[in-house]
Amino acid sequence: MTMMKAAVVSAPGGPDVLKLEHRPLPVPEKGWVRIAVKAFGINRSEMFTRQGHSPSVTFPRILGIEAVGVIDEAPGGEFQRGEIVATVMGGMGRQYDGGYAEYTRVPARQVRRVETKLPWSTLGALxxxxxxxxxxxxxxxxxxxxxxxxxxxxxxSVGMAAISIAKAWGAHVSATTRRKERAPALWECGSDRVIVDDGKISAGAYRFDKVLELVGTTALEDSLLCADRGGLVCMSGMVGNKWAIDHFAPMDSIPNRVSLTTYSGEPTDFLEMPFQELVDDVAAGRLTIRVGRVFQFDQIVEAHQCMEDNAAEGKIVVVI
Incomplete structure (x- = not known):
């Protein structure tokens, strides 16, 4: 039986519950593909799953909601062996084993070809x-x-990518950081204004048409107050590490005629977005993305500890 190396979580806990083990090579049936993984990004949702905060996930489990690599087998003929591909979500690392492995088996319908000469350490972040x-x-x-x-x-990492994309689109972009020494990174990404976040930025004079909330529930009520009348606030991150708002009263917390929504993404969103064009923009230097730390596969525990410590200052990538 052919074996591969995988990072397996057998029970929830801290970063050290990630154990490198030898597992049988996954066998794809028709409609699925096997990818030889070359790199993968580390995501906060994987950290929460590892900690035991995803009730639908059973252990043992190979985590990982994304991966890049090359097609190793495609019994349905959707791809050719050796093609460079990327895949995200669709149950990866949750309903079935994900990208923290030398090989991963995923539905062909959530895989995209990509043509690029970017190094795996960069492509894996995207x-x-x-x-x-x-x-x-x-x-x-x-x-x-x-x-x-x-x-x-x-x-x-999402915030810095969003700055660059939104600025290229033509929007006027303001971005926050809790540490003023990180402001140069936001200027570099294209931010028009940098605001040092003291937790109460709504007390300032600025109001916005759109607010992207990546800190999460710990900042959401203040972010709602930053929206102008008719404005839209979308929560899509939770770096504040808190799932719920205590004693949330919508009529008090959501300003009159301000809209609140959320976004988490689905495989169809990945298939419909201009991924190849964005990869090309990264390669050409037209789109600034920031890779924070790159780890080898046998440093997976250190990679998760880096995320818990908020020490990466960019996307964390693991290369195989």
């Missing part, structure tokens, strides 16, 4: 990050070229 940034801007927020946009949590 699928989920770009899908979320693009989706929340143009689906969740319905961004217009004349919008005044606030990105709350600008130094997150």
């Amino acid at each position: 699928p989920e990050m770009l899908q979320t940034a693009w989706g929340v801007l143009f689906s969740g927020l319905r961004l217009q070229k004349t919008d005044r946009l606030l990105i709350r949590g600008g130094t997150t």
